[in-house]
Amino acid sequence: MELNIYKDFSDTPMLRYCSLSERSGEEFYHTVLNKAFKECYEKQEKLIINLDYTEGYAPSFLDESFGNLVYDFSWGVVDPLLTIISNEEPFWIERIKTFCLNWEKRRKQGEKPTVTKEHEAWFRLLNGELKCEVWEHPAV
Numbered sequence: 001m002e003l004n005i006y007k008d009f010s011d012t013p014m015l016r017y018c019s020l021s022e023r024s025g026e027e028f029y030h031t032v033l034n035k036a037f038k039e040c041y042e043k044q045e046k047l048i049i050n051l052d053y054t055e056g057y058a059p060s061f062l063d064e065s066f067g068n069l070v071y072d073f074s075w076g077v078v079d080p081l082l083t084i085i086s087n088e089e090p091f092w093i094e095r096i097k098t099f100c101l102n103w104e105k106r107r108k109q110g111e112k113p114t115v116t117k118e119h120e121a122w123f124r125l126l127n128g129e130l131k132c133e134v135w136e137h138p139a140v
Contacts, residue, residue: 001040006053008032016060019116019138025064030119033065037073038123038130040081051086059095066096067103071113072124072135075104112136 005013009028014021033049040047051057070078078100086092106113115136123132 001036001045002048002050003032003036004050004053006050011053012055013057013061015058016064017114017116025061026068026116028061029065029068030115030122033069034072034122037069037078037081041073041077041125041130044081046081046083048083048085051084051092052088056089057092059099062092062096063099063103067099067106068113070100070103071107072122074107074125075100077125114139 003009005028009032010023012023013025013028014023016025018024018026037047069082084093084096113136116138118138119134121132121134123130124135125131
């Protein structure tokens, strides 16, 4: 499966949280990436994500998107199933890996991700079992 962020989400991705901007990393994760990765996990096939053709990225967008993925599935599950393409700005590939490794530490420490708006239920892998629910709520 291949996702093109410019085509499947937006050609102008913005900031980290829904509370900060439209087309945020939080929104991309909850509306596109989580479900796509879940499908690839179930089929044990690669998810290819193409970062090219957008207006560019804020590091926080990529950190939030891919970090949440690692939080919900773990780096050990994500790494073999995820391929990132960035011909226009190849430095993002290594940066995303760094973001992911940082989120893996957070996951292991039980540091919950932040959500800034209510989202529909999303998938999380717990003890080898996929579960779907609303895991976090915005702070009031």
